[in-house]
Amino acid sequence: MDYIDPHIHMVSRTTDDYETLAKMGCVAMSEPAFWAGFDRGSVESFRDYFRQLTDFEPKRAAQYGIRHYTWLCINAKEAENVSLSREVIAMIPEFLDAPNVLGIGEIGLNKNTRNEATIFLEHVELAVKYNQQILIHTPHLEDKYQGTRMILDMLTQDSRIDPSRVLVDHVEEHTIREVLDRGFWAGMTMYPISKCTPQRAADMIETYGTERLMANSAGDWGPSKPTAIPDLILELKQRGHSRDLIEKVVYQNPNQFFQQSQKWKSIAN
Amino acid sequence: MPRSPQQILQNDYLIARAKIIEVAAVLDRIDRAAAGSANAQTDPLKLATGSNVLSRSDASPEASAYGSGNAVYSDPSYQKIQNAIAILSDKLPDKTRRIQELLSRPYAPDWMQQFQLPAN
Ligand SMILES: [Zn+2]
Numbered sequence: 001m002d003y004i005d006p007h008i009h010m011v012s013r014t015t016d017d018y019e020t021l022a023k024m025g026c027v028a029m030s031e032p033a034f035w036a037g038f039d040r041g042s043v044e045s046f047r048d049y050f051r052q053l054t055d056f057e058p059k060r061a062a063q064y065g066i067r068h069y070t071w072l073c074i075n076a077k078e079a080e081n082v083s084l085s086r087e088v089i090a091m092i093p094e095f096l097d098a099p100n101v102l103g104i105g106e107i108g109l110n111k112n113t114r115n116e117a118t119i120f121l122e123h124v125e126l127a128v129k130y131n132q133q134i135l136i137h138t139p140h141l142e143d144k145y146q147g148t149r150m151i152l153d154m155l156t157q158d159s160r161i162d163p164s165r166v167l168v169d170h171v172e173e174h175t176i177r178e179v180l181d182r183g184f185w186a187g188m189t190m191y192p193i194s195k196c197t198p199q200r201a202a203d204m205i206e207t208y209g210t211e212r213l214m215a216n217s218a219g220d221w222g223p224s225k226p227t228a229i230p231d232l233i234l235e236l237k238q239r240g241h242s243r244d245l246i247e248k249v250v251y252q253n254p255n256q257f258f259q260q261s262q263k264w265k266s267i268a269n
Numbered sequence: 270m271p272r273s274p275q276q277i278l279q280n281d282y283l284i285a286r287a288k289i290i291e292v293a294a295v296l297d298r299i300d301r302a303a304a305g306s307a308n309a310q311t312d313p314l315k316l317a318t319g320s321n322v323l324s325r326s327d328a329s330p331e332a333s334a335y336g337s338g339n340a341v342y343s344d345p346s347y348q349k350i351q352n353a354i355a356i357l358s359d360k361l362p363d364k365t366r367r368i369q370e371l372l373s374r375p376y377a378p379d380w381m382q383q384f385q386l387p388a389n
Contacts, residue, residue, distance in 0.1 A: 141283075173294075193287045200294045206301065 001243070003229050003250035005029040006257070007106070007135070007169050007187055007216035010057050010068065011049075017219070017226050022064035024230045030258065031057060032071040032106035032135050032169075037221055039078055043087040046074065047094075054098035069264065071105030071135045072096070079110075079119035089119075089126055096130055102261045103127065105135025106169060109147040112139060121154060128160045133261055136168040136184075138175065140194055148175040152182055165260055169216065172196055176204055176213075185212045185257050190228035198232040202239060205249060214253045292354075299347070303339040 002025050010018070010031050021029075031053060040046060053070040061068035072095055074088040095101060104127040109116045127134050136155075139147035151168070155161050163183035171179050171186045172195065179186045188201045196204075201215050219226030229250055236246045258264040272280070341347055353368045361367075377383065 141286075193283050197291065197294075200291070203294055203298055203301075 001025050001233055001247065001250070002027045003233065004254040004258075005216055005219070005226075005229055006167065006214050006254040007032060007189060007218055008226060009034055009218065009220035010061070011052055012221035013219055013226055015060060015063075018061055018064045018066060021226060022066055024227055026066055026229070028067040028069070028254075029061065030069040030071065030102060030135075030254075032137070033073050033075065034106060034137070034220065035075045035077045039081070040084075043084065043091055046088045047091060050092075050095045054095055054100055058100050067100075067265065069100045069102045069258065070098075071103050072101060073104050073107045073123055074119070075106065076108050076110035076116050076120070076137060076139075079116045080113065082115050082119060085119040086122070089122055092126060093130065096132065099263055102258060102263060103133035103135060105133075105167075106137035107134065108137035108151055109139050110137075110143070112143055112147045112150060117150065117154065120151070124154070124158065124161070128158075134161075134166045136166060138168060138170045140170075144170070144172065145174055148179070152178060152184075155184075156182055164212075167214075167257060170195060170218075171204075173200070173204065176208055180208060180212060185214065185253075188213070188215045189218045190215060190232060191218050191222075191224050193223070198228060198235045201232050202235045202241075205236070205245075206239075210245060210248045210253070212253065212257075213249060214257070215249060292350075296350070299341055303341055307339065 005021070005026055006029070008029050008031060010029065033049065033053060036049070040049075050072055053072070057070070058068040072092050074085045079085045092104070104123055107120055107123040109120065124134070126132070136151060138144055138151060148168070148171075155163070155166060164185070167185040167187055168179045169187035170189045172188075176186055176188070188204055189195045190198050190201055195218070205213065215229055215232050217226050217228035218224055219228070225231070233246055233250060236249075255264075349372055352371055356364055356367050356371065381387075
């Protein structure tokens with residue numbers, strides 16, 4: 001089955017992974033900018049990273065017939081460094097016209113600090129100014145509940161934000177309902193130990209329906225599985241779900257959300 | 270140097286956390302299917318094909334079928350899970366062995382006589 005991975009960090013993966021994903025049916029992916037595992041020293045480091053995301057990765061993906069899109073920001077972890085964050089935010093517009101850039105992301109919170117919230121709001125300003133879609137990172141583990149609510153508070157108090165143009169990722173059982181009820185798109189990240197499993201993602205689909213809901217692998221430099229979406233497809237098949245239902249979650253929904261950007265080329269065309 | 274109890278807790282906390290959430294998800298899955306068959310009296314597979322998805326307001330704990338009398342709640346396997354959870358939260362040691370024994374068929378000391386062994 002053809003599918004789209006809406007959140008995967010391919011800079012951390014090998015070319016063999018691209019090949020495997022292509023064989024498993026991945027036709028397109030979107031890669032938000034994130035933390036490299038260490039704090040980068042200067043704005044130049046981010047400029048190089050954005051070149052990698054807008055130039056090198058799309059070429060690597062294209063070798064296997066996969067369309068690669070991306071989102072730009074300084075992630076919540078490095079946002080603790082406010083002055084570096086402001087330099088990066090000022091530099092991002094250089095890349096916004098690149099053909100694979102879908103918007104600003106993954107912005108969000110990490111430890112729910114004041115600095116993180118400040119930089120989050122400055123990213124939102126950037127997105128509004130350049131009419132960009134937004135992809136949201138919600139915090140991990142015990143910080144997720146409070147952090148997700150803080151993010152939703154900041155977004156919903158801003159009347160310029162259209163929730164249908166915002167994807168809130170890493171939702172779990174205790175955060176998904178509020179994200180969907182407030183009109184945002186939601187992404188379930190299947191990630192061993194710290195996020196949700198394909199089984200629990202299937203449970204959430206059964207509980208909340210398929211409207212504005214998608215699934216991703218996050219596949220990054222940590223202990224993650226880039227083929228988590230095929231795992232979810234298999235789980236849903238084994239539970240007896242229809243092909244239409246599965247396709248809506250893993251293909252139609254991301255396609256519909258991303259289509260709001262002029263740059264996204266619908267795979268069907 | 271052997272690890273301190275605090276070090277072990279720190280190292281293994283996330284693993285325990287993830288597995289407890291998985292167990293909770295299994296129990297919720299059972300509740301949801303039981304509620305679906307009680308409310309909708311329909312093919313369980315239809316539960317989630319879209320037409321019969323629990324609406325968001327229904328997906329609350331109050332809507333759970335827990336204890337609703339569905340046969341699943343008296344199934345021996347369900348009881349075993351409940352009994353194992355009780356062992357997890359008691360204050361006694363040796364939890365892994367005790368749960369393994371709980372989940373094992375009992376040893377029959379007279380098995381040789383039953384099998385009429387040795388055969389000669
Ligand atoms: Zn990410």
